Amino acid sequence: MRVPPHDVQPRPCGGSAQRRAPGQDNLLLARPLSHPVRRGLPVVVTSVPSDSHNWNLVFLQLVLEELGHQVANLGPCVPDGLLIAECLRLRPALVVVSTVNGHGFFDGMRLIRRFRARQELAAIPVVIGGKLGIDGSGGEWNRRQMLSAGFDAVYEDGAASMVAFRSYVGRLTASVNTSVDG
Numbered sequence: 505m506r507v508p509p510h511d512v513q514p515r516p517c518g519g520s521a522q523r524r525a526p527g528q529d530n531l532l533l534a535r536p537l538s539h540p541v542r543r544g545l546p547v548v549v550t551s552v553p554s555d556s557h558n559w560n561l562v563f564l565q566l567v568l569e570e571l572g573h574q575v576a577n578l579g580p581c582v583p584d585g586l587l588i589a590e591c592l593r594l595r596p597a598l599v600v601v602s603t604v605n606g607h608g609f610f611d612g613m614r615l616i617r618r619f620r621a622r623q624e625l626a627a628i629p630v631v632i633g634g635k636l637g638i639d640g641s642g643g644e645w646n647r648r649q650m651l652s653a654g655f656d657a658v659y660e661d662g663a664a665s666m667v668a669f670r671s672y673v674g675r676l677t678a679s680v681n682t683s684v685d686g
């Protein structure tokens with residue numbers, strides 16, 4: 505799957521924006537007020553080598569596509585080296601790591617250290633989320649370790665995490681679009 509570069513034209517979100525209705529040539533259909541993005545970001549969604557769960561990745565892909573972003577979903581059981589190679593090739597604006605099998609802390613720590621060791625990838629935002637510990641939660645100490653190792657955000661499973669994730673993606677989109685527009 506190929507992710508277009510940052511300056512790609514956005515897909516119309518919702519499909520009806522700026523389109524004229526049949527027989528109503530003077531009616532310009534309004535863009536929804538809450539139009540989520542002006543330009544979608546290229547995003548890589550991935551799991552970690554040990555994790556074979558799929559639907560978490562599909563779910564995140566759908567959430568991000570609904571927000572107007574272009575997603576390359578690398579699927580489950582992704583070796584660190586493959587993720588790094590794909591990010592060097594695709595140069596995404598965001599990497600979303602999802603893992604639910606309980607090994608997320610250890611897999612995530614190893615992955616982010618290898619990822620950040622590549623100078624070309626050092627500035628790409630990387631977030632991780634899911635069920636990061638074997639009891640479903642990695643806890644606050646683990647979260648801090650992951651942030652200091654190089655993750656930009658850590659989303660433990662819970663009702664608030666998807667709200668916080670969407671908000672993070674919204675802020676990132678606004679800042680990327682602002683810096684592109686100058």
Ligand code: B12
Nearest residue numbers: 555556557558559560602605606633634635638640659669
């Ligand atoms: C289906 C399933 C499997 C299937 C997976 C099939 C497939 N191809 O996907 C199979 C049978 C293979 C499997 C295997 C295992 N599983 Co399993 N599995 C499940 C199950 C029943 C459903 C998972 C699912 O599809 N959910 C639907 C998706 C959409 O939701 P989700 O995964 O919960 O993800 C949500 C959130 O976590 C969050 N999220 C996830 N990632 C991210 C990332 C970000 C950035 C954000 C913001 C949010 C976010 O958003 C998602 C939507 O709300 C869960 C139990 C459950 N009811 O959740 C156990 C579960 C995930 N499995 C578990 C375990 C332990 C295993 C095994 C280790 C079992 C074993 N002893 O072999 C293996 C591990 C295999 C491996 N190598 O990874 C545990 C994990 C425990 C933990 N982390 O504390 C669970 C929770 C069951 C349990 N209660 O013990 N499993």
